[in-house]
Amino acid sequence: MGPGHFGIGFAAKPAAPKAPLWALLLATELLDILSIAFLTLGIEQASVTETTLSQGLVYKSIGYIPWSHGLLMSIVWSLLAAGITCLISKDIKTGGIMGLAVFSHWVLDFIVHGPDLPLLFGGSPMTGLGLWTSGPGLIISAILELVILAGGIAIYIITRKRPTKGYNQATNKAG
Numbered sequence: 187m188g189p190g191h192f193g194i195g196f197a198a199k200p201a202a203p204k205a206p207l208w209a210l211l212l213a214t215e216l217l218d219i220l221s222i223a224f225l226t227l228g229i230e231q232a233s234v235t236e237t238t239l240s241q242g243l244v245y246k247s248i249g250y251i252p253w254s255h256g257l258l259m260s261i262v263w264s265l266l267a268a269g270i271t272c273l274i275s276k277d278i279k280t281g282g283i284m285g286l287a288v289f290s291h292w293v294l295d296f297i298v299h300g301p302d303l304p305l306l307f308g309g310s311p312m313t314g315l316g317l318w319t320s321g322p323g324l325i326i327s328a329i330l331e332l333v334i335l336a337g338g339i340a341i342y343i344i345t346r347k348r349p350t351k352g353y354n355q356a357t358n359k360a361g
């Protein structure tokens with residue numbers, strides 16, 4: 187999935203006010219960032235796909251992305267992000283939300299990817315519901331991405347705090 191992931195980051199902000207928005211947005215794309223790094227290092231291999239109008243995404247060869255997108259490692263990265271955030275923010279809830287933001291990437295990818303998301307490592311069962319692999323699925327997933335992104339931004343804007351009472355009192359005092 188593409189920009190849809192960011193929608194989750196925006197939506198998570200009101201639940202984790204201590205976390206900066208950029209960190210939450212980065213968290214939702216962490217697995218793709220790792221994937222680029224692992225591809226560059228030669229540890230992972232991207233799938234070879236072809237897009238056709240009638241069939242959607244056709245996998246010509248399934249890639250090897252267990253380190254960034256395997257279920258096991260996705261859980262590990264999520265827990266790591268949660269732990270590091272806990273240490274920095276000294277707040278368990280903020281850490282938990284950060285971990286969930288990282289893991290949300292796998293969940294959304296699971297819906298759209300074909301079977302190139304391994305449970306563990308090489309040789310383990312591959313998962314992926316494959317919304318991308320049917321003709322209308324590509325269009326449906328594109329709409330889904332926009333809905334998630336727009337919904338997340340809407341939640342972020344609606345719940346954004348106006349200047350608090352404390353702020354007003356402070357200005358009054360100063361005035």
Ligand SMILES: [Zn+2]
Binds near residue numbers: 255291
């Ligand atoms: Zn991904």
